[in-house]
Amino acid sequence: MTVVAARELRDGEIVFVGIGLPNLACNLARATHAPGLVLIYESGAIGAIPERLPVSIGDPSLVTGSLMVTGMADVFQLFLQGGRIEVGFLGGAQIDKYGNINTTVVGDYEKPKVRLPGSGGAAEIAIHARRTVIISRLSTRAFPESVDYITSPGNRSKGKSRKEWGMPGAGPVKVITDRGVLCASDVDGEMELAALYPGVALEDVTSRVGWALRARESLEMVAPPDAEELRLLREVLDPGKLYLKGS
Amino acid sequence: MSEAATGAPGALGIASSKVLSMREAIARYVHDGDTVVIEGFTHLICFAAGHEIIRQKRRDLVLCRLTPDLIYDQLIAAACARKLVFSWAGNPGVGSLHAFRRAVERGRPPLEIEEYSHFGMVARFSAGAAHLPFWPLRDYQGTDIPVSNPLIKQVTCPFTGESLAAVPALNPDVTIVHAQRADAEGNAQIWGLLGVQKEAAFASKHVIVVVEELVSTSVVRADPNRTLIPGVIVDAVVVEPWGAHPSYAQGHYDRDNEFYVAWDDIARDPATLASYLDKYVMGVSDRSEYLTLHEGLTTRLAARDMFCAGVNYGY
Numbered sequence: 001m002t003v004v005a006a007r008e009l010r011d012g013e014i015v016f017v018g019i020g021l022p023n024l025a026c027n028l029a030r031a032t033h034a035p036g037l038v039l040i041y042e043s044g045a046i047g048a049i050p051e052r053l054p055v056s057i058g059d060p061s062l063v064t065g066s067l068m069v070t071g072m073a074d075v076f077q078l079f080l081q082g083g084r085i086e087v088g089f090l091g092g093a094q095i096d097k098y099g100n101i102n103t104t105v106v107g108d109y110e111k112p113k114v115r116l117p118g119s120g121g122a123a124e125i126a127i128h129a130r131r132t133v134i135i136s137r138l139s140t141r142a143f144p145e146s147v148d149y150i151t152s153p154g155n156r157s158k159g160k161s162r163k164e165w166g167m168p169g170a171g172p173v174k175v176i177t178d179r180g181v182l183c184a185s186d187v188d189g190e191m192e193l194a195a196l197y198p199g200v201a202l203e204d205v206t207s208r209v210g211w212a213l214r215a216r217e218s219l220e221m222v223a224p225p226d227a228e229e230l231r232l233l234r235e236v237l238d239p240g241k242l243y244l245k246g247s
Numbered sequence: 248m249s250e251a252a253t254g255a256p257g258a259l260g261i262a263s264s265k266v267l268s269m270r271e272a273i274a275r276y277v278h279d280g281d282t283v284v285i286e287g288f289t290h291l292i293c294f295a296a297g298h299e300i301i302r303q304k305r306r307d308l309v310l311c312r313l314t315p316d317l318i319y320d321q322l323i324a325a326a327c328a329r330k331l332v333f334s335w336a337g338n339p340g341v342g343s344l345h346a347f348r349r350a351v352e353r354g355r356p357p358l359e360i361e362e363y364s365h366f367g368m369v370a371r372f373s374a375g376a377a378h379l380p381f382w383p384l385r386d387y388q389g390t391d392i393p394v395s396n397p398l399i400k401q402v403t404c405p406f407t408g409e410s411l412a413a414v415p416a417l418n419p420d421v422t423i424v425h426a427q428r429a430d431a432e433g434n435a436q437i438w439g440l441l442g443v444q445k446e447a448a449f450a451s452k453h454v455i456v457v458v459e460e461l462v463s464t465s466v467v468r469a470d471p472n473r474t475l476i477p478g479v480i481v482d483a484v485v486v487e488p489w490g491a492h493p494s495y496a497q498g499h500y501d502r503d504n505e506f507y508v509a510w511d512d513i514a515r516d517p518a519t520l521a522s523y524l525d526k527y528v529m530g531v532s533d534r535s536e537y538l539t540l541h542e543g544l545t546t547r548l549a550a551r552d553m554f555c556a557g558v559n560y561g562y
Contacts, residue, residue: 019340042365043288043440055504056339058289060497063439064553071441072288072313073373076366081385100389104362109395115351117337117344119364120314124386153389165388166409242340 003225012036015087019057022089042121080128088129094147099154099172102147126152134175138208145211155189195220264431265484272483273299276453281420282309288442293425295490295534301325313368320344330359334368345514374416375450383411422451428460433481436473439497457485500548
């Protein structure tokens with residue numbers, strides 16, 4: 001999942017980095033095919049080159065050696081709303097067929113079954129980044145037909161398209177999972193199965209999605225991680241298995 | 248050049264010293280029912296101030312912060328808060344804030360919430376600091392955030408007709424900012440992550456600056472670009488080394504990530520959390536006594552030196 005996410009990034013792109021696997025994916029991309037990737041963290045570190053795997057997005061290692069450190073008002077107004085962010089990574093407890101994400105509550109907002117952390121910067125990343133990539137393990141619980149609460153809008157929310165809502169960014173183009181990759185349909189923005197990991201059957205994916213998942217006519221096969229990618233992840237980037245637990 | 252020779256009023260920091268103990272500063276500037284901000288995004292979160300608020304048993308506070316973090320989890324558990332205004336309530340890199348979750352999911356203790364995104368909170372402080380009634384932002388379209396928080400409204404741009412979100416100004420009674428250093432007048436210098444401290448301080452009726460190191464005004468004047476909070480808006484200066492632990496202070500000490508992980512177990516059980524507060528907050532009189540309970544901490548987390556080259560301010 002991390003390797004597939006890293007491959008989504010092109011050299012020289014400006015990426016808004018979230019914590020967890022996206023953080024690892026961005027640092028893997030920087031160590032392999034995209035040395036010129038500009039990592040921007042919502043904490044205000046611009047062009048960060050963390051020497052250690054940051055536990056949080058406010059880790060002191062993001063500051064040391066970065067290109068710029070600025071206040072959060074600048075991050076959100078000048079970089080994000082200013083249209084400077086090319087890619088944003090998002091994850092969440094629930095993701096629906098249009099890529100709407102819930103990180104706020106499971107159940108009712110007023111009487112939640114599970115209270116989650118909330119938006120942080122995710123809502124505005126989903127609205128402003130030129131494109132977003134979602135990362136999540138597949139399960140019917142995580143992929144319901146519609147989410148309990150829309151924290152971060154996808155390709156279609158509350159009956160309207162992004163264009164109708166006036167959102168600047170293109171929205172989620174892909175959902176990278178642990179079994180395959182979903183891509184947004186050009187026609188209606190619905191997430192469709194586009195690629196499978198080696199050894200994964202179609203049903204392994206469709207049975208873990210809470211809606212009738214459309215599969216593209218010719219499914220691509222995701223190339224497995226190569227030896228160098230695995231070595232970097234396991235020996236250099238996350239030797240303590242901070243983020244690679246169970247994956 | 249000596250400080251006196253600069254001729255600056257208060258350069259020696261004696262006549263206009265705002266230096267108080269943490270106990271005095273909290274007693275004077277934090278009252279029951281106040282709207283209180285302890286800011287700092289991961290970096291420079293003033294736990295020492297939060298602990299003193301708990302010790303002085305403040306009640307019915309409206310606590311505002313982008314990321315409530317462990318310090319507001321502790322204040323919620325200690326029943327200091329009536330309401331929480333926030334944008335991301337988790338334990339960074341670890342998981343949940345359990346005291347916050349118990350309050351919101353089960354009402355133990357009851358807690359009103361008012362929720363934004365980070366941009367929304369930044370915008371609220373920016374409006375407060377600029378003395379505007381609201382701040383416009385292109386945000387929240389298609390989300391449920393304005394549904395659950397009716398204070399997020401729509402405005403129409405008078406020039407283009409575009410519909411934008413608007414959030415109300417936030418003007419706290421008191422904002423507490425931790426800084427690496429300040430002089431006795433409160434000219435506070437911060438480096439590393441800056442968060443939203445400048446906006447929060449300017450938006451606030453009162454400002455308490457808590458520092459790792461008290462320096463003479465000449466140190467501030469030698470590097471004025473480093474000053475984030477000017478002394479003219481500061482009411483009190485508290486000198487409290489290690490006052491941000493388990494958060495961190497760039498160039499002084501690292502974040503105590505082990506404690507952030509440990510908090511998950513401590514806070515999961517209300518009894519364990521209560522005994523933590525009994526021992527480390529109520530059981531000590533101040534931050535220096537708190538440090539005596541953490542053997543080896545200052546060695547374990549001390550920052551290695553990485554100095555910058557400095558710049559030429561000449562003309």
